[in-house]
Amino acid sequence: MAIPKAQRWLLVALVLSGAASAVSGSIDPYFLDVVMGVGVGVVLASSLNLINGFTGQFSLGHAGFMAVGAYTSAMLSTVVAPRMGWGAGALQWVFFPASLVAGGLVAALAGLAVGAPSLRLKGDYLAIVTLGFGEIIRVVLQNVDAVGGARGLTGVPTHTNLLWTFGTASLTVYTVWALLESTRGRGFLAVADDEVAAEAMGLDTTRYKITAFGIGSFFAGVAGGLYAHLKGYLNPGGFSFEKSIEIVVMVILGGMGRHAGVVFAAILLTLLPEGLRELGSRSIPNPFGGPAWSLDWIKDARMILYSLLLILLMLLRPEGLFHRRQPRRPSS
Amino acid sequence: MTEFLQQLLNGVLLGAIYALIALGYTMVYGVLRFINFAHSDVFMLGAFAAWVSVEKLGLPTRSVPGGLAALLAAMSVCAVLGVVIERLAYRPLRQRSTLTVLITAIGVSLLIQNVAQSPRLGFGPNPRAFPELFPSSQLHVGGLTVSTHQLVVLAVALVLLAVLYWIVHRTRIGTAMRALSFNATAASLVGIDNDRVISFTFGLGSALAGAGGVLYAMNYPSIDPLMGTLPGLKAFVAAVLGGIGNLPGAALGGLVIGLVETFVSGTRLSTFRDAIAFGILIAILLFRPAGLLGRPRVEKV
Amino acid sequence: MSASASLLQLTGVTIRFGGLTAVSSVTADVREGELAGLIGPNGAGKTTLFNLITGVYQPTDGRIDFAGSGTAGRRPFHLTGLGIARTFQNIRLFPSLSVAENVRVAFHRHLRHRAWHSILRGRAFLAEEAELAERALELLGIFNLERFRDAPARSLSYGDQRRLEIVRALATRPRLLLLDEPAAGMNPSEKDELMRLIRFVRDRFGLAVLLVEHDMKVVMGICERIHVLEYGRKIAEGSPAEIRADPKVIAAYLGD
Numbered sequence: 001m002a003i004p005k006a007q008r009w010l011l012v013a014l015v016l017s018g019a020a021s022a023v024s025g026s027i028d029p030y031f032l033d034v035v036m037g038v039g040v041g042v043v044l045a046s047s048l049n050l051i052n053g054f055t056g057q058f059s060l061g062h063a064g065f066m067a068v069g070a071y072t073s074a075m076l077s078t079v080v081a082p083r084m085g086w087g088a089g090a091l092q093w094v095f096f097p098a099s100l101v102a103g104g105l106v107a108a109l110a111g112l113a114v115g116a117p118s119l120r121l122k123g124d125y126l127a128i129v130t131l132g133f134g135e136i137i138r139v140v141l142q143n144v145d146a147v148g149g150a151r152g153l154t155g156v157p158t159h160t161n162l163l164w165t166f167g168t169a170s171l172t173v174y175t176v177w178a179l180l181e182s183t184r185g186r187g188f189l190a191v192a193d194d195e196v197a198a199e200a201m202g203l204d205t206t207r208y209k210i211t212a213f214g215i216g217s218f219f220a221g222v223a224g225g226l227y228a229h230l231k232g233y234l235n236p237g238g239f240s241f242e243k244s245i246e247i248v249v250m251v252i253l254g255g256m257g258r259h260a261g262v263v264f265a266a267i268l269l270t271l272l273p274e275g276l277r278e279l280g281s282r283s284i285p286n287p288f289g290g291p292a293w294s295l296d297w298i299k300d301a302r303m304i305l306y307s308l309l310l311i312l313l314m315l316l317r318p319e320g321l322f323h324r325r326q327p328r329r330p331s332s
Numbered sequence: 333m334t335e336f337l338q339q340l341l342n343g344v345l346l347g348a349i350y351a352l353i354a355l356g357y358t359m360v361y362g363v364l365r366f367i368n369f370a371h372s373d374v375f376m377l378g379a380f381a382a383w384v385s386v387e388k389l390g391l392p393t394r395s396v397p398g399g400l401a402a403l404l405a406a407m408s409v410c411a412v413l414g415v416v417i418e419r420l421a422y423r424p425l426r427q428r429s430t431l432t433v434l435i436t437a438i439g440v441s442l443l444i445q446n447v448a449q450s451p452r453l454g455f456g457p458n459p460r461a462f463p464e465l466f467p468s469s470q471l472h473v474g475g476l477t478v479s480t481h482q483l484v485v486l487a488v489a490l491v492l493l494a495v496l497y498w499i500v501h502r503t504r505i506g507t508a509m510r511a512l513s514f515n516a517t518a519a520s521l522v523g524i525d526n527d528r529v530i531s532f533t534f535g536l537g538s539a540l541a542g543a544g545g546v547l548y549a550m551n552y553p554s555i556d557p558l559m560g561t562l563p564g565l566k567a568f569v570a571a572v573l574g575g576i577g578n579l580p581g582a583a584l585g586g587l588v589i590g591l592v593e594t595f596v597s598g599t600r601l602s603t604f605r606d607a608i609a610f611g612i613l614i615a616i617l618l619f620r621p622a623g624l625l626g627r628p629r630v631e632k633v
Numbered sequence: 634m635s636a637s638a639s640l641l642q643l644t645g646v647t648i649r650f651g652g653l654t655a656v657s658s659v660t661a662d663v664r665e666g667e668l669a670g671l672i673g674p675n676g677a678g679k680t681t682l683f684n685l686i687t688g689v690y691q692p693t694d695g696r697i698d699f700a701g702s703g704t705a706g707r708r709p710f711h712l713t714g715l716g717i718a719r720t721f722q723n724i725r726l727f728p729s730l731s732v733a734e735n736v737r738v739a740f741h742r743h744l745r746h747r748a749w750h751s752i753l754r755g756r757a758f759l760a761e762e763a764e765l766a767e768r769a770l771e772l773l774g775i776f777n778l779e780r781f782r783d784a785p786a787r788s789l790s791y792g793d794q795r796r797l798e799i800v801r802a803l804a805t806r807p808r809l810l811l812l813d814e815p816a817a818g819m820n821p822s823e824k825d826e827l828m829r830l831i832r833f834v835r836d837r838f839g840l841a842v843l844l845v846e847h848d849m850k851v852v853m854g855i856c857e858r859i860h861v862l863e864y865g866r867k868i869a870e871g872s873p874a875e876i877r878a879d880p881k882v883i884a885a886y887l888g889d
Binding site: 006007174175178179181182183184185186187189190192193194196197198199200201202203204205211257 | 687689708709710713714718719721725726727728729730734737738739740741742744746747748750751752754758761762765801802804805
């Protein structure tokens with residue numbers, strides 16, 4: 001049976017991730033770490049794009065859901081797996097993805113718990129409520145000793161590899177795309193455009209928004225699991241409101257509700273800080289003789305540039321950097 | 333009982349500071365219908381302005397005139413900053429969507445924080461000791477302990493609230509502010525210069541935030557570039573609690589948040605006190621979205 | 634026709650916003666297959682009545698029955714599912730969707746596929762999508778809009794946007810179609826065409842139409858029965874000829 005075109009792309013992406021993973025032993029570990037960070041960023045940005053971009057909601061709590069998934073899967077790996085003897089060998093290949101899915105599901109539950117009551121709020125109110133939920137999650141994590149409290153959770157096995165990160169990234173992008181490319185899925189955009197008209201056309205807008213929150217949070221949770229098993233430790237401070245903003249900026253830069261643009265923005269914004277940090281540790285030779293010019297100031301200016309970029313983007317190109325001006329291609 | 337009164341006093345003082353910040357959020361929301369995320373950073377800069385005027389410009393410490401001068405300096409710096417921020421970042425976006433403005437506000441907030449954190453351009457990331465602006469001693473009244481700093485907080489907050497009330501209700505510009513928040517189009521039709529009123533509102537709100545920053549720093553001996561975030565969010569919650577856009581509501585909300593936080597700090601839940609404000613926010617938005625003193629709005633179809 | 638054939642029945646419907654009574658004790662009905670009109674001076678409560686019928690507002694008092702059952706407490710999307718569709722006075726298309734997508738979204742209540750089918754993209758799903766695309770074109774064809782199918786909805790002319798709103802409403806397969814000033818902004822020849830089309834869709838789909846319209850030529854030209862509102866109260870009901878001759882209606886329009 002012929003595989004439809006869309007799934008063929010997904011398959012190609014999965015095979016490539018597997019192949020890259022197989023040769024990853026020969027890749028510089030620092031570089032590998034950065035590249036996997038890119039994969040996690042793509043999962044986060046694409047899933048938030050479903051909520052903020054396509055459905056027109058404004059969540060500022062994505063890092064909170066990521067934290068829920070990260071802690072869930074990390075606890076499964078550090079507490080449950082060793083006790084059951086599942087951590088090692090071939091079983092790891094079953095248990096690890098299962099723990100990622102479990103993290104995703106718990107995050108989705110958290111997303112539904114947040115989404116269901118707060119969805120009658122709009123715009124900036126919703127933004128603040130989701131921000132509040134994200135902060136509550138962080139404060140709770142900081143206060144629960146069983147997960148390490150403010151010290152953080154250490155000793156998470158580093159199971160994450162290129163296959164898992166890019167496999168998940170491909171699946172996330174595909175799922176969001178496929179969901180939208182259907183008559184039912186076009187409803188997400190309709191809800192974003194005009195809720196009153198969407199209800200009048202028979203769309204249960206609440207259900208659409210909850211679905212977006214549930215699916216978006218699920219993938220945020222999976223991304224959290226990947227992150228936990230990539231870094232090997234977790235710290236509640238890493239899931240603060242600044243992290244949520246970082247993901248929001250990826251979605252905005254990519255042009256709110258553009259599949260490829262957001263993926264591209266996620267890649268760019270994950271690499272950019274790394275690149276600038278690398279650049280900042282170098283110096284350029286002084287053409288007039290004398291001591292070499294240090295580029296140390298770049299480290300300092302990194303976050304300043306980042307925030308200036310955000311402001312300028314809103315002033316000059318609020319539709320995003322990668323927004324195509326022609327209309328979106330009609331579906332199927 | 334003494335314990336309770338002591339907590340009540342502390343709560344009221346903290347609440348007064350939240351009220352000062354909350355008023356800025358609410359005033360801006362009143363005229364522009366958006367949440368000025370950078371407000372909490374203006375609050376932080378208020379504390380730093382007072383610090384600079386003492387540590388770098390040599391205003392005397394532990395003296396009433398010196399303290400008042402530092403306070404006024406902080407308020408003026410913040411007022412100017414508020415006006416500049418509105419002019420450069422928000423005014424060009426007047427006709428854009430709420431989200432665009434909100435994101436810009438987040439950008440401005442990040443920019444201020446990062447410039448302040450930069451060792452070259454700002455103050456560096458490390459906390460700094462905040463000088464004692466006013467003469468400091470402990471007074472004992474009955475079983476209660478009150479520091480002179482706390483009295484200063486109370487006095488300054490009350491004076492500022494009175495001045496604000498006077499401006500809003502007894503001056504031309506205050507009347508224009510109320511007209512604008514009631515109906516912007518109608519206000520401009522009757523000859524009110526909306527841009528000027530909005531500038532004034534930002535200046536006024538930012539001055540109050542600057543005063544709040546100084547008062548806050550006086551009771552927490554160190555200051556740092558990220559100190560604004562949490563008090564800012566809590567003050568925002570206070571504004572929503574009271575009914576955003578409603579001035580007495582913001583003052584009331586600030587008081588409630590200050591009291592709740594102080595009383596929770598005295599219990600076993602003290603480590604959760606930062607989450608409490610958000611809990612209140614969520615409950616309010618779900619059960620009474622218009623806030624305690626606000627009026628619900630009906631969407632027009 | 635007897636009152637038992639009422640598709641929509643309003644009984645003593647009242648809504649108050651704060652101290653303002655926008656609609657006061659209105660009793661009216663629309664019969665199966667009828668072309669009914671709702672007229673009245675500006676601010677008489679016509680659009681508010683539409684919002685009450687479609688569930689956007691809940692009446693403070695009185696009741697609304699559609700096809701024999703009460704609509705109290707039902708949300709707009711639910712009522713659309715039961716067969717009430719509407720257009721809006723201030724056009725509310727989905728600007729980021731194409732013309733054809735605007736129509737397809739309105740098929741929502743009748744979709745067979747679930748969300749996860751779109752992820753698996755099986756044969757049945759793709760077949761249904763193809764079928765829906767065709768049905769959307771068919772509906773667009775009635776209003777001569779099929780050539781714009783891939784254009785963004787916001788790029789259409791004002792008159793075409795009004796027509797597209799009617800197509801979109803028809804896609805929900807209504808039994809009752811509420812049109813809020815469908816002729817606004819149209820020129821005389823467009824208005825004639827619109828009247829023809831409204832009659833045509835009523836006959837073709839066998840639905841009832843209730844329209845709010847300021848253009849008396851349109852209202853008198855196609856409505857079989859007209860209800861008149863003034864200050865939220867119903868002041869008259871009858872055939873176009875009766876309404877034209879009614880002294881209360883004349884007073885309402887000309888002022889006392």
